[in-house]
Amino acid sequence: MLFLDAIHCQNHSRPPVWIMRQAGRYMPEYRQIRSQYNFQEMIHKPELAAEVTLLPIHAFDMDAAIIFSDILTIPESLGRPFQFKEGIGPVLENPLTSPQDLDSLTPTTSLDFVAEAIKLVKPQISVPLIGFCGAPFTVASYLIEGGSSRDLKKTKQWLLRDPASFHQLLDILTQATIKHLQLQISAGADVVQIFESWANHLGYSQLQEFCFPYINRIISQVDAPVIFFGRGTVGVLEDLIQLKPHAIGLDWACDITQIRKNVPTNIALQGNLDPQVLYAPHDTIRRECQRILSGMEGDPGFIFNLGHGILPDISPDAVKVLVETVKEFQCAHESSPF
Amino acid sequence: MLFLDAIHCQNHSRPPVWIMRQAGRYMPEYRQIRSQYNFQEMIHKPELAAEVTLLPIHAFDMDAAIIFSDILTIPESLGRPFQFKEGIGPVLENPLTSPQDLDSLTPTTSLDFVAEAIKLVKPQISVPLIGFCGAPFTVASYLIEGGSSRDLKKTKQWLLRDPASFHQLLDILTQATIKHLQLQISAGADVVQIFESWANHLGYSQLQEFCFPYINRIISQVDAPVIFFGRGTVGVLEDLIQLKPHAIGLDWACDITQIRKNVPTNIALQGNLDPQVLYAPHDTIRRECQRILSGMEGDPGFIFNLGHGILPDISPDAVKVLVETVKEFQCAHESSPF
Numbered sequence: 074m075l076f077l078d079a080i081h082c083q084n085h086s087r088p089p090v091w092i093m094r095q096a097g098r099y100m101p102e103y104r105q106i107r108s109q110y111n112f113q114e115m116i117h118k119p120e121l122a123a124e125v126t127l128l129p130i131h132a133f134d135m136d137a138a139i140i141f142s143d144i145l146t147i148p149e150s151l152g153r154p155f156q157f158k159e160g161i162g163p164v165l166e167n168p169l170t171s172p173q174d175l176d177s178l179t180p181t182t183s184l185d186f187v188a189e190a191i192k193l194v195k196p197q198i199s200v201p202l203i204g205f206c207g208a209p210f211t212v213a214s215y216l217i218e219g220g221s222s223r224d225l226k227k228t229k230q231w232l233l234r235d236p237a238s239f240h241q242l243l244d245i246l247t248q249a250t251i252k253h254l255q256l257q258i259s260a261g262a263d264v265v266q267i268f269e270s271w272a273n274h275l276g277y278s279q280l281q282e283f284c285f286p287y288i289n290r291i292i293s294q295v296d297a298p299v300i301f302f303g304r305g306t307v308g309v310l311e312d313l314i315q316l317k318p319h320a321i322g323l324d325w326a327c328d329i330t331q332i333r334k335n336v337p338t339n340i341a342l343q344g345n346l347d348p349q350v351l352y353a354p355h356d357t358i359r360r361e362c363q364r365i366l367s368g369m370e371g372d373p374g375f376i377f378n379l380g381h382g383i384l385p386d387i388s389p390d391a392v393k394v395l396v397e398t399v400k401e402f403q404c405a406h407e408s409s410p411f
Numbered sequence: 412m413l414f415l416d417a418i419h420c421q422n423h424s425r426p427p428v429w430i431m432r433q434a435g436r437y438m439p440e441y442r443q444i445r446s447q448y449n450f451q452e453m454i455h456k457p458e459l460a461a462e463v464t465l466l467p468i469h470a471f472d473m474d475a476a477i478i479f480s481d482i483l484t485i486p487e488s489l490g491r492p493f494q495f496k497e498g499i500g501p502v503l504e505n506p507l508t509s510p511q512d513l514d515s516l517t518p519t520t521s522l523d524f525v526a527e528a529i530k531l532v533k534p535q536i537s538v539p540l541i542g543f544c545g546a547p548f549t550v551a552s553y554l555i556e557g558g559s560s561r562d563l564k565k566t567k568q569w570l571l572r573d574p575a576s577f578h579q580l581l582d583i584l585t586q587a588t589i590k591h592l593q594l595q596i597s598a599g600a601d602v603v604q605i606f607e608s609w610a611n612h613l614g615y616s617q618l619q620e621f622c623f624p625y626i627n628r629i630i631s632q633v634d635a636p637v638i639f640f641g642r643g644t645v646g647v648l649e650d651l652i653q654l655k656p657h658a659i660g661l662d663w664a665c666d667i668t669q670i671r672k673n674v675p676t677n678i679a680l681q682g683n684l685d686p687q688v689l690y691a692p693h694d695t696i697r698r699e700c701q702r703i704l705s706g707m708e709g710d711p712g713f714i715f716n717l718g719h720g721i722l723p724d725i726s727p728d729a730v731k732v733l734v735e736t737v738k739e740f741q742c743a744h745e746s747s748p749f
Contacts, residue, residue, distance in 0.1 A: 223561075224687075226687070229687040229690065230687075230690050233687065233688065233690055233691035233692075233695060234690070234691060234692060272664075273643075273664055275664075275685075276663040276664070276683075276684070276685030276687075276688065276699075276718065277663070277664075277665060277666040277667075278699060278702055279685065305611075305643060305664045306664070307645060307646035307665075308645035308646070308661075308664050308665020308666065308669075308670065309664075309665060309666050309669065310669075311666075311669055312666075323646075325614040325615070326610075326611055326613070326614070326615075326643045326644070326646050326647075327615065327645075327646020327647060328615040328646065328647050328649075328650075329615075331646075331647065331648075331649055332646065345614075346614070347613075347614030347617065349562075349564070349567040349568075349571065349614075350571065350614065352567065352568050352571055352572070353571035353572060354571075354572060357571060361614075361616060364616055380614065
């Protein structure tokens with residue numbers, strides 16, 4: 074299978090393609106389901122989560138599925154469930170404010186519903202299934218900020234002023250994360266992706282102290298290939314390589330071809346089209362996809378993706394153009410006389 | 412002078428230090444002036460702008476001054492003045508919405524008040540003075556979004572859907588920018604810094620098309636050393652080097668020591684402490700400064716700075732610790748028996 078071959082840097086056909094947040098609001102089929110159920114229901118009911126997971130596979134013939142879930146299931150399993158408010162995002166009514174609050178973070182509810190959804194999806198797809206989690210620092214930031222935040226100020230102040238208790242929090246989250254990834258893998262996830270979505274808020278020494286050691290622990294303890302996606306971490310590439318993930322996910326703020334020169338050939342690269350390019354005329358979308366495809370042509374460890382999640386107001390037609398462009402690249406590549 | 416020596420990669424003493432937004436709200440002396448005048452008055456009255464410019468030189472003995480001004484003086488000079496609203500930031504009542512709007516962008520008002528401020532500052536300082544501007548793409552985004560924006564969606568849609576008129580806009584802004592930088596240099600600015608603050612919103616091919624050519628034009632046409640600061644551009648380092656700025660400013664999301672290995676020794680590097688580290692206990696601030704200083708020890712082209720502008724709620728005591736740590740590094744360095 075293209076996707077697994079590429080993860081193992083052994084793909085000799087056209088690159089596989091999937092899209093972060095591919096089962097999302099930009100799809101009319103998703104919005105139709107969402108009009109009947111709220112986001113929490115869609116995640117918690119395995120039949121719904123499975124149905125949503127399959128939508129982009131059916132609509133676009135993606136080369137990998139990713140289970141429909143959320144990185145905030147981990148806080149939920151530790152007794153801190155978020156609410157998802159329309160137009161605001163995830164909200165936690167009682168964010169963590171002091172080290173004493175960590176005592177209340179204990180395994181409370183099961184995440185078996187994610188495993189159930191995976192088991193429902195697996196027999197229905199012929200492509201690999203990706204499980205996922207948020208990285209401990211990113212999840213910690215949601216617990217401390219009580220939701221999304223522009224500057225993660227409370228989180229940064231906590232880790233700068235009381236690093237010891239911040240490490241305790243990361244340790245609790247890391248344990249729960251490893252358990253949750255193993256649950257997903259046991260249920261049938263072929264590959265897992267770790268989203269360190271807020272890594273861009275950390276300086277280098279902070280990444281070294283509060284991000285990398287925990288990612289390292291996760292990678293070494295889960296029994297499936299790991300894709301590490303850390304937003305804004307291209308400036309610390311040497312450290313990412315040291316983590317030895319199977320693949321590194323790149324955001325759009327870099328030239329993936331330049332990056333490839335500095336990444337060993339046994340680590341795959343995933344990315345990195347600017348998600349906003351999908352607002353462009355179809356010719357521009359094709360040209361921008363082809364630019365990345367040409368730059369990575371013949372690379373056995375390249376996975377085509379966006380550099381971040383797809384935006385909710387993108388047209389499905391634009392996604393079709395993207396997927397077709399990647400899949401047609403095979404012909405150009407294989408029919409080449411050179 | 413340390414700062415100019417470092418810009419020319421010929422500094423053999425301790426590194427120079429200054430701070431982006433060093434004349435800002437975190438200083439009680441600034442807030443005192445601000446309580447009597449609004450932001451626009453402080454920028455437009457040369458005596459006030461000069462007074463504010465000098466505040467951090469007097470308070471912290473910085474190794475360079477930067478003229479107190481704003482990147483949105485360029486739109487003002489083209490007939491589109493922004494208002495600065497408390498708690499919101501810059502606001503433009505009639506943002507650009509169509510290519511027709513570009514016709515109205517013509518040189519309207521003089522920016523001589525910036526030159527006047529520079530002339531007032533120069534005789535009062537013994538350190539170099541930095542002039543500055545926003546990069547054309549960043550300034551264009553303010554004109555199109557009508558202020559700050561989380562995703563620059565209107566700007567991105569414009570450049571993706573109508574690149575030709577977007578280039579027209581960038582051309583107008585580039586001409587005005589070169590003129591304004593030359594004005595600052597003629598008045599006495601020793602070095603200029605270009606802030607591409609929103610470069611992180613551009614994918615690689617967009618940087619190649621809408622950012623680099625204009626920066627290149629500016630660098631080749633101004634008669635002073637140029638520092639280029641492009642947020643989130645560390646992933647396209649090879650291209651930054653091609654621009655041949657005198658110095659590259661780095662944000663905090665990279666290891667400046669790793670970056671130095673890939674940057675020719677005739678280009679200086681400026682940065683890159685995480686601005687939020689200044690919330691930390693003084694010992695942590697010292698340790699984090701020393702980590703960067705040690706990594707760059709002996710580098711003749713290193714300028715210590717934050718990786719972004721200083722935050723308004725930072726304590727001036729924290730800034731004192733930062734500056735002292737850099738200045739004391741000289742002793743450790745020079746008294747070393749090795």
